Amino acid sequence: xxxxxxxxxxxxxxxxxxxxxxxxxxxxxxxxxxxxxxxxxxxxxxxxxxxxxxxxxxxxxxxxxxxxxxxxxxxxxxxxxxxxxxxxxxxxxxxxxxxxxxxxxxxxxxxxxxxxxxxxxxxxxxxxxxxxxxxxxxxxxxxxxxxxxxxxxxxxxxxxxxxxxxxxxxxxxxxxxxxxxxxxxxxxxxxxxxxxxxxxxxxxxxxxxxxxxxxxxxxxxxxxxxxxxxxxxxxxxxxxxxxxxxxxxxxxxxxxxxxxxxxxxxxxxxxxxxxxxxxxxxxxxxxxxxxxxxxxxxxxxxxxxxxxxxxxxxxxxxxxxxxxxxxxxxxxxxxxxxxxxxxxxxxxxxxxxxxxxxxxxxxxxxxxxxxxxxx
Amino acid sequence: xxxxxxxxxxxxxxxxxxxxxxxxxxxxxxxxxxxxxxxxxxxxxxxxxxxxxxxxxxxxxxxxxxxxxxxxxxxxxxxxxxxxxxxxxxxxxxxxxxxxxxxxxxxxxxxxxxxxxxxxxxxxxxxxxxxxxxxxxxxxxxxxxxxxxxxxxxxxxxxxxxxxxxxxxxxxxxxxxxxxxxxxxxxxxxxxxxxxxxxxxxxxxxxxxxxxxxxxxxxxxxxxxxxxxxxxxxxxxxxxxxxxxxxxxxxxxxxxxxxxxxxxxxxxxxxxxxxxxxxxxxxxxxxxxxxxxxxxxxxxxxxxxxxxxxxxxxxxxxxxxxxxxxxxxxxxxxxxxxxxxxxxxxxxxxxxxxxxxxxxxxxxxxxxxxxxxxxxxxxxxxxxxxxxxxxxxxxxxxxxxxxxxxxxxxxxxxxxxxxxxxxxxxxxxxxxxxxxxxxxxxxxxxxxxxxxxxxxxxxxxxxxxxxxxxxxxxxxxxxxxxxxxxxxxxxxxxxxxxxxxxxxxxxxxxxxxxxxxxxxxxxxxxxxxxxxxxxxxxxxxxxxxxxxxxxx
Numbered sequence: 001x002x003x004x005x006x007x008x009x010x011x012x013x014x015x016x017x018x019x020x021x022x023x024x025x026x027x028x029x030x031x032x033x034x035x036x037x038x039x040x041x042x043x044x045x046x047x048x049x050x051x052x053x054x055x056x057x058x059x060x061x062x063x064x065x066x067x068x069x070x071x072x073x074x075x076x077x078x079x080x081x082x083x084x085x086x087x088x089x090x091x092x093x094x095x096x097x098x099x100x101x102x103x104x105x106x107x108x109x110x111x112x113x114x115x116x117x118x119x120x121x122x123x124x125x126x127x128x129x130x131x132x133x134x135x136x137x138x139x140x141x142x143x144x145x146x147x148x149x150x151x152x153x154x155x156x157x158x159x160x161x162x163x164x165x166x167x168x169x170x171x172x173x174x175x176x177x178x179x180x181x182x183x184x185x186x187x188x189x190x191x192x193x194x195x196x197x198x199x200x201x202x203x204x205x206x207x208x209x210x211x212x213x214x215x216x217x218x219x220x221x222x223x224x225x226x227x228x229x230x231x232x233x234x235x236x237x238x239x240x241x242x243x244x245x246x247x248x249x250x251x252x253x254x255x256x257x258x259x260x261x262x263x264x265x266x267x268x269x270x271x272x273x274x275x276x277x278x279x280x281x282x283x284x285x286x287x288x289x290x291x292x293x294x295x296x297x298x299x300x301x302x303x304x305x306x307x308x309x310x311x312x313x314x315x316x317x318x319x320x321x322x323x324x325x326x327x328x329x330x331x332x333x334x335x336x337x338x339x340x341x342x343x344x345x346x347x348x349x350x351x352x353x354x355x356x357x358x359x360x361x362x363x364x365x366x367x368x369x370x371x372x373x374x375x
Numbered sequence: 376x377x378x379x380x381x382x383x384x385x386x387x388x389x390x391x392x393x394x395x396x397x398x399x400x401x402x403x404x405x406x407x408x409x410x411x412x413x414x415x416x417x418x419x420x421x422x423x424x425x426x427x428x429x430x431x432x433x434x435x436x437x438x439x440x441x442x443x444x445x446x447x448x449x450x451x452x453x454x455x456x457x458x459x460x461x462x463x464x465x466x467x468x469x470x471x472x473x474x475x476x477x478x479x480x481x482x483x484x485x486x487x488x489x490x491x492x493x494x495x496x497x498x499x500x501x502x503x504x505x506x507x508x509x510x511x512x513x514x515x516x517x518x519x520x521x522x523x524x525x526x527x528x529x530x531x532x533x534x535x536x537x538x539x540x541x542x543x544x545x546x547x548x549x550x551x552x553x554x555x556x557x558x559x560x561x562x563x564x565x566x567x568x569x570x571x572x573x574x575x576x577x578x579x580x581x582x583x584x585x586x587x588x589x590x591x592x593x594x595x596x597x598x599x600x601x602x603x604x605x606x607x608x609x610x611x612x613x614x615x616x617x618x619x620x621x622x623x624x625x626x627x628x629x630x631x632x633x634x635x636x637x638x639x640x641x642x643x644x645x646x647x648x649x650x651x652x653x654x655x656x657x658x659x660x661x662x663x664x665x666x667x668x669x670x671x672x673x674x675x676x677x678x679x680x681x682x683x684x685x686x687x688x689x690x691x692x693x694x695x696x697x698x699x700x701x702x703x704x705x706x707x708x709x710x711x712x713x714x715x716x717x718x719x720x721x722x723x724x725x726x727x728x729x730x731x732x733x734x735x736x737x738x739x740x741x742x743x744x745x746x747x748x749x750x751x752x753x754x755x756x757x758x759x760x761x762x763x764x765x766x767x768x769x770x771x772x773x774x775x776x777x778x779x780x781x782x783x784x785x786x787x788x789x790x791x792x793x794x795x796x797x798x799x800x801x802x803x804x805x806x807x808x809x810x811x812x813x814x815x816x817x818x819x820x821x822x823x824x825x826x827x828x829x830x831x832x833x834x835x836x837x838x839x840x841x842x843x844x845x846x847x848x849x850x851x852x853x854x855x856x857x858x859x860x861x862x863x864x865x866x867x868x869x870x871x872x873x874x875x876x877x878x879x880x881x882x883x884x885x886x887x888x889x890x891x892x893x894x895x896x897x898x899x900x901x902x903x904x905x906x907x908x909x910x911x912x913x914x915x916x917x918x919x920x921x922x923x924x925x926x927x
Contacts, residue, residue: 366708
């Protein structure tokens, strides 16, 4: 460990000193032991086998296919120019297939579609969030099946993967999240800042007691000529009436450059598919491996994602043609698979356990109330 | 074209006589210096833009530029004296003149540019044309036009108006003629008999005004200054000092100081600066632009705004940064986007201190993909200490330096191996010990502590002054006597557009001592030169030939 520490230590010491001696623009008190990251990559963690073994009946039929099957050969020919129209142009017809022409993504209850295909495989990325080995119901969870991590770790909770894993658009590299990723890169919306305080200046890769605060940036990503993010850029946090608009915190530690946190409810910004959300991820934890030079970090967010928020986002998504999901079936399956936070009245769970892969870049996080920065 | 070149030749051989560094010493001990050949300097491209903007307004676009001036004897200012306009170069100025003239007479600008309105805009108007050319010609030629010059311009305008059926189109024709004339493109030191010294010559008051204006503001004399010249005030000590004080109190002094340091620090290197985007992804074109500006902002703030010791430029931690620069320096800024400049002070303990550690020096004096202690060392010696480093021989064997299988991981180790070759050792002993002091900054000036896994050793010495790192190197430059003497020497060279000769040694020494006595403050040095007899005096005509034959 000692052989890699000096690189990072040098950066950290430089930062700490910089903050302590800055000019009027950075006249805040020293902010030693602080480092920051901006999250660039945010993708639902999905495990895809080579031959789709986890979806033994194949990928789930899309909204377009459901609609296609429901109309006569003559209607198909008329609406689709004998099938020549691509899915995107068929979207208005396929979506508005309610009895009164309702949009079935905005009103999924007006039709009853066949159940969608969900993950039946054994493996998934993620973490054991509920603490059980068998997925039995607890005070905060509903009974569900567990996965095994590809590295052999049992007891993995990831019902979001079970829900979306057989949808074409959510397979690895699928367009909905790729487009959302691109949108965040060009718009500057939904950028998550991770601020770690309490870092041990003498050995920042080993810090027993750190606090992790999540912010939203109001500055866009700094990109190089190839569109790749540049580390060491500065990002101002989003505020409302002078107060941090986000700012939820988790406790954690860094060991050998790996950050792990306790679990807690964290609200983060999210932008994708031309829609903006700020979901509260319940019982969330962050696991992040910081590169030796401190410039980048990769890791995973795990926790419970609100099913309604997810379905609302999918329902309003412009690019349904890229998701190939079927909204009515997705709504039904999401309710059935939800494994977290039972509704006190109905007892039905409202959240889906999930895992999100992230990649982050070293960043200076600027607090307007302090007029200072940290990295 | 041929006519204009003949005019240049004529000016050189007739009315212009040699300038000297001083006829009679100033009251504070300025020594007498002998004369020098006349100067006739071509406008630099920046001066050209400044002049057009000052005379016609910033709304006039100068879409292009003339040939770049070549550096001679270490300074472009000297190159400006040697510049000639080639046919291709003249074509550039001609095209610029046409574009500028068209804008000046355009409906959008003519009301503000012309002091009069023609009786009929479709036909020639002698009276209005004469008023227009008298106004702009005085500013363009930096003196009132002669009757012949004015008549020639009006004649060209009348012919143009007749051909094109427009007074304004005709006026543009005459303006093109002025903008392409040698009287505009060259700053000519015109002389007249000195009434106080029978048989001797002196600069005309207008020529003095031009010298002052280009030194202090890097642009043409304003109406105020030309009026002072017209009244003879510049021939009186009190009148001269009043104008110098006025000009030095202006914010436009920044432009003059910037121009000098751009020449002094060889800023033309920024024009061709490129970095390997794979190795240094954060080093963009914007970084190049901002790095140049950062050095100049630091200098103006330090030397003019705070009137601080010149030598502290090598140790100061105060500077200004933008978002793109901050990513290279790996420091926080409150406004990371756009072009926002923010003051920043590197903390004690940081390796960034002084201009040597700025991107504008450390990255410029480097290769596209790696640092170069040799290039950095040479730049330090030549630009900042005024020392000459010989060019490398043509058959240098770089194999030991560039061997990818070499066990030498750091530049110090590679250069040590390279220096084992006798032919290389001599120069590298001059450059490398100081260049290696900046090795904690990579080829983009990003801080680092190791190279290829090996810890970098940045210790060394500058002519006997020991240092441990980049900060110490800056301190060594601060303490080195050549640092201050060099900037004095170069400023004198810049002001007079010639290298000081042996007979000028006393004057330069006087400036160096005065600089020290003034606490190494740049503005007093600049003022001292501007007010000195040497700056405006001319040598007796009979020494002209001898001077022309004497090589600097």
